[in-house]
Amino acid sequence: MSDEEWYDVVVVGAGVAGALIAKAVSDAKLTALVLEAGPERATSFDGYQRHVRHFYAAAAKNAESAWPPDPHAPQPDTADIRQGSGYFIQRGPDRYGSSYTRARGGSTLHWLGVSLRMLPEDFGIRTRYGVGRDWPIGYDELEPYYRKAEVAMGVSADVADQRYHGLTFGEGYDYPMRRLPLSYSDTKLAEAIAGLTVDVGAGPVPVTVRSYPAARNSTPRPGYRPIGTIDKRPEGGEVEMFVGERCAGNTSCTPICPIQAKYNAGRTLTQADDTYLRLIPQAVVSHIDIDSESGQVSGLTYLRYDDSGFTIHRVRGGAYVLAAHAVENAKLMLLSGLGGQHVGRNLMDHPALYAWGLAPEPIGAFRGPLSTAGIEELRAGAFRSQHAAFRFDVGNDGWRATTGAPDTTVAAAIRQQGLYGPRLRESLAAALSRQVRLSLAVEQLPDPANQVTIDPSQRDPLGIPRPAISYQIDDYTKAGMAAATQVAQAIFQRAGIADCTDHASGTWFPTVTWGDQVFAYHGMGHFAGTHAMGSGPHDSVVDSYQRSWEHRNLYLVGSGSMPTMGTSNPTLTLAALAIRTAEQLIASMSRG
Amino acid sequence: MQSNDSFLALSAALTGFSTLDLLGTGMAQEYQRTLDATLPPGIYRELLETWASAGGGEAATDQIMGDPKLGPVARNLIQLWYCGTWSAMPDDWRSAYGTTPLDMSRVVSPEAFQAGLQWAVAGAHAPASGQQGFAAWALPPEGSS
Numbered sequence: 251m252s253d254e255e256w257y258d259v260v261v262v263g264a265g266v267a268g269a270l271i272a273k274a275v276s277d278a279k280l281t282a283l284v285l286e287a288g289p290e291r292a293t294s295f296d297g298y299q300r301h302v303r304h305f306y307a308a309a310a311k312n313a314e315s316a317w318p319p320d321p322h323a324p325q326p327d328t329a330d331i332r333q334g335s336g337y338f339i340q341r342g343p344d345r346y347g348s349s350y351t352r353a354r355g356g357s358t359l360h361w362l363g364v365s366l367r368m369l370p371e372d373f374g375i376r377t378r379y380g381v382g383r384d385w386p387i388g389y390d391e392l393e394p395y396y397r398k399a400e401v402a403m404g405v406s407a408d409v410a411d412q413r414y415h416g417l418t419f420g421e422g423y424d425y426p427m428r429r430l431p432l433s434y435s436d437t438k439l440a441e442a443i444a445g446l447t448v449d450v451g452a453g454p455v456p457v458t459v460r461s462y463p464a465a466r467n468s469t470p471r472p473g474y475r476p477i478g479t480i481d482k483r484p485e486g487g488e489v490e491m492f493v494g495e496r497c498a499g500n501t502s503c504t505p506i507c508p509i510q511a512k513y514n515a516g517r518t519l520t521q522a523d524d525t526y527l528r529l530i531p532q533a534v535v536s537h538i539d540i541d542s543e544s545g546q547v548s549g550l551t552y553l554r555y556d557d558s559g560f561t562i563h564r565v566r567g568g569a570y571v572l573a574a575h576a577v578e579n580a581k582l583m584l585l586s587g588l589g590g591q592h593v594g595r596n597l598m599d600h601p602a603l604y605a606w607g608l609a610p611e612p613i614g615a616f617r618g619p620l621s622t623a624g625i626e627e628l629r630a631g632a633f634r635s636q637h638a639a640f641r642f643d644v645g646n647d648g649w650r651a652t653t654g655a656p657d658t659t660v661a662a663a664i665r666q667q668g669l670y671g672p673r674l675r676e677s678l679a680a681a682l683s684r685q686v687r688l689s690l691a692v693e694q695l696p697d698p699a700n701q702v703t704i705d706p707s708q709r710d711p712l713g714i715p716r717p718a719i720s721y722q723i724d725d726y727t728k729a730g731m732a733a734a735t736q737v738a739q740a741i742f743q744r745a746g747i748a749d750c751t752d753h754a755s756g757t758w759f760p761t762v763t764w765g766d767q768v769f770a771y772h773g774m775g776h777f778a779g780t781h782a783m784g785s786g787p788h789d790s791v792v793d794s795y796q797r798s799w800e801h802r803n804l805y806l807v808g809s810g811s812m813p814t815m816g817t818s819n820p821t822l823t824l825a826a827l828a829i830r831t832a833e834q835l836i837a838s839m840s841r842g
Numbered sequence: 843m844q845s846n847d848s849f850l851a852l853s854a855a856l857t858g859f860s861t862l863d864l865l866g867t868g869m870a871q872e873y874q875r876t877l878d879a880t881l882p883p884g885i886y887r888e889l890l891e892t893w894a895s896a897g898g899g900e901a902a903t904d905q906i907m908g909d910p911k912l913g914p915v916a917r918n919l920i921q922l923w924y925c926g927t928w929s930a931m932p933d934d935w936r937s938a939y940g941t942t943p944l945d946m947s948r949v950v951s952p953e954a955f956q957a958g959l960q961w962a963v964a965g966a967h968a969p970a971s972g973q974q975g976f977a978a979w980a981l982p983p984e985g986s987s
Contacts, residue, residue: 302970306952311969431980468976499979502970509973616966618979646979648964656960660924664917670907671900674920675858675963682964683983 257283257528258839260550260567262535262582264290265356266821267808267828268573269515270402274832276526280839283528283565284519285552287323287574288352290531292359292516295481302508311650313360313775314349316506322555323352323534324710331773332758339705339718345760346721348599348773350575354531355516357575357775358821360505362620363465363512364643365405365822367396369630370416372816379635381726382695383813386785386794389418395826397423400463403513403825404476406430407463414460415630426474429461430497433646435613435686436461436623442745450733451633457741459644462624463822465513466497479510480520499618501647532556533563534712538570538586538804546803553712560712569803569835573828576777576810580702581717583791583806589781590800592791594703596696596779598815601723601771603690603731604652604756605738607747612683615648616656621689622646628737629817638693638730641817642738645687653756656682686747690734693817694727696779723771728764731771776820778809795834796827807831848890848898849874855903856916857923859959864923867957873922876950880928881915882940889915911939924963926954 258280261268268284275282292298301316308315312328319325326349330336340346350357370389375382397420399405406427409419432440440459447454467476478494494509503512510517519529534553541548549566572579576597583589625642633639649655656678663669663677700722704715742749753759753770761770784790787799796811798804807828809820850861850870857864864870877886889912896902906912914935921929930947931939949955956971965983967974 303952305970306955306968307949309947309949431977433979434982437980496976498973498975499977500970500973501967506970508970612965612983614965614979614981614983616961616964617974617983622979647969650969656958656964657925657927660921660960661929664920664924668907670856670858670916670920671903672858678924678960678963679965682960682966 254549254564254566255283257281257565257567259283259569259571259835260285260565261571261573262550263287263356263572263574263578264354264515264519264529265573265575265808266358266515266518267824268571269518270825270828271571271573271807271832271835272527273518273522274829275836276522278836278840279526280836281526283530283567285533285535285550285565286354286529286531287534287578288354288531289320290354290529292353292355293480293482293520295479298479298510302506305506311505313505314351317351317353317359319352320532322532322560322711325350325352331760337710337716339708339716341718341720344721344723344762346597346599346719346773347601347760347771348775348777350577350775350777354519354529355514358514359516361775361821362503362819364819365400365403365463365465366818367417368816368818368823370418371630372814372818375634375814381635383782383784385813386783392823392826392830393418394420395830396822398829399822399825401426401474402518402829403465403822404467405463405465405822406468407461411461412463414626424471425463427468427470427476430464430466430468430619430622432461433614433618433622435609435615435646436644438609438613439644439686439745443741446740446744448737448740450628450631450737451636452631455627455631457625457627457737459623460626461622462626464619464622466503466619467495467511468497477517477521480517482520497619501616501618501620503620530554534714535574535582536585536712536714538582538588540586540588540801545801547801555712568839569805571805571807573807576780576808577702577717579806579808579810580780581704583781584704585715588801589791589798590787592782592789594780595698595701596782596813597700597702597719597721598694598696598776598778600691600774600776600815600817601694601727601731602692602774603734603769603771605688605690605735605742605749605751606649606652606756607686607742607749607751608681609684609686610746613686615646615683615685616650618646620645620647625741628734633733636729637733638695638727639817640690640692640730640734642734643689643691645689647687648682648685649687651689651757652687655685688738688741690731690738691774691817692727692730692734693815694723696782696814697722697724702780723762725764728762728769731769732764732767735769774819776809776815778812778815778820780810781806782813783811784813796831805831805835846870846874848894851898852890852893853919853923855900856920857959859923867959869954869957872951872954873919876922876928877919880942880944882942885911885915885939888912922950922954924958924960926950926956926958
């Protein structure tokens with residue numbers, strides 16, 4: 251065991267929450283150590299490009315295809331979900347459909363970049379609709395931190411588009427960059443469904459196609475300089491200027507933006523001052539040590555590995571921040587015998603359905619960011635007392651996600667229709683450009699039975715027990731899936747889109763049944779709820795600053811702290827919470 | 843070079859793209875090597891000879907596509923050009939004509955994925971490759987009214 255080192259703040263995990271906190275701590279001239287379980291392969295432009303080529307050559311182009319794990323720090327994989335094998339031990343009854351990445355940058359390496367705020371009503375659905383839980387803080391408390399997160403991550407949107415469902419913005423504020431242009435297909439769909447109303451149980455609601463905020467570089471507003479490709483090397487970066495300062499439409503936000511025009515947490519880490527921030531990759535924390543008298547964390551034990559094996563180390567600090575991911579945070583607490591009865595419980599996701607069809611004319615599929623618009627009207631409303639809310643992403647990538655197009659479209663034309671020569675080319679030209687995809691992401695409520703535990707009988711290569719997941723999609727969410735399906739069908743019908751949704755011909759997904767309906771769903775990667783915040787230790791793991799009730803120098807940050815998730819992709823909210831935590835943490839250390 | 847010309851002419855007939863388009867992908871030699879190395883000995887040569895001896899036109903293409911031995915090879919060649927991927931030959935074809943260690947489903951190379959004609963025919967580009975530029979996605983696609 252090597253000598254113990256001491257830092258003002260020790261952060262576990264170099265994803266978005268850990269990066270934002272470590273950067274803030276180092277900006278305040280306090281020392282921060284970041285322990286990252288996975289590798290650090292993409293700090294230089296060359297290192298990053300190797301991941302791009304890895305993606306080109308990958309047989310399955312799923313979310314992880316550009317980011318192979320290190321065997322010492324295994325991670326869940328989309329292909330494993332189908333096999334029922336891999337890193338997660340799936341206890342059922344339903345299959346948990348999401349994955350994440352253990353590496354410097356975390357899952358922001360391959361996220362889509364959607365940066366929606368939660369709605370004001372999302373913070374109090376128990377009071378308002380009698381379901382789920384209330385947050386200990388409200389939208390107004392978080393609003394200034396949303397603004398800070400939007401600047402820190404570089405979010406493109408126009409406030410004028412985003413004032414709906416009670417969303418408010420600070421006086422005079424607008425996003426750091428103008429909204430990304432809507433795709434041609436967004437515009438055509440918007441025209442085609444103009445005037446459409448739907449009713450999902452609380453009266454008619456007009457439906458519109460709306461630009462959503464995205465952490466992808468667009469035209470900057472005055473005073474903001476977008477950050478693109480990072481290139482950190484000992485001798486200084488060598489990338490030519492401006493690469494990635496605008497989205498160039500690579501149609502590859504997931505799994506890898508080749509020019510880093512989309513935010514990833516590595517950018518935040520690269521901007522930090524190395525004098526105060528140190529990052530150790532390939533360092534897996536295996537235990538949180540507690541001082542038995544004070545109840546405070548006294549140190550962390552971690553395993554540092556390379557190809558030849560691992561060594562055991564210990565580190566101490568003034569405060570400790572677990573930012574390892576909703577599942578990994580819970581796993582680490584359970585490994586250390588900490589956190590009480592609530593740790594690991596209330597695991598959520600946005601189980602999502604696909605609807606796909608053929609537009610009546612070419613709409614330019616397979617161009618632009620993977621999506622640029624959504625349908626947000628059904629994120630709120632009185633129907634939430636009866637069933638889940640939902641939102642749609644309008645795809646720009648044809649049937650890539652739903653059926654594996656264009657490869658599968660080509661294969662069907664050659665092998666099933668027997669086409670070749672000019673007829674093949676004409677047929678594909680007519681079909682591919684008309685492919686439409688909607689993603690129907692459905693809210694899920696916290697349920698204590700949906701839970702991450704650890705299984706000491708099944709260990710990873712470092713000997714650490716693997717996470718086991720118990721998961722069920724309840725009737726509230728299934729009824730939301732049914733309503734979302736109806737809305738998708740109404741949209742297709744109004745727009746003259748031939749509905750081709752057929753899960754038997756699509757990419758494989760787990761299914762749930764509801765009455766006589768079968769829903770094939772997939773995970774959105776939106777893990778949440780495993781160390782939820784609340785009003786006290788009787789109902790939660792952390793307070794609104796994500797500070798552990800039991801161990802006051804310990805913070806558990808990330809989407810695991812979210813007691814409910816509404817319908818917004820959680821990254822922006824967890825980033826806002828992280829910035830709020832960092833402020834409180836730094837203030838408490840300055841006072842101390 | 844004779845076989846290179848025949849390969850390109852056959853590929854053009856099968857894909858519906860011109861030999862100039864196919865040369866422009868830069869992939870012709872790699873795909874020739876892929877066929878030669880992946881098929882059991884002699885079959886690639888037989889494919890080109892059959893094409894040439896049948897006159898190299900539409901009738902020759904139809905003949906190859908209808909041939910139990912060469913038809914599946916030609917379909918794989920089309921897929922190679924469109925997707926950059928090789929599909930393992932069907933089991934019954936393997937039993938009849940043999941196999942090689944390379945005959946497995948795979949992306950032939952990073953460049954093959956990038957060069958797939960499927961992206962061009964969609965009026966698009968391979969993901970993470972051939973970026974069209976900021977806001978190009980807001981414009982109507984090529985060929986739309």
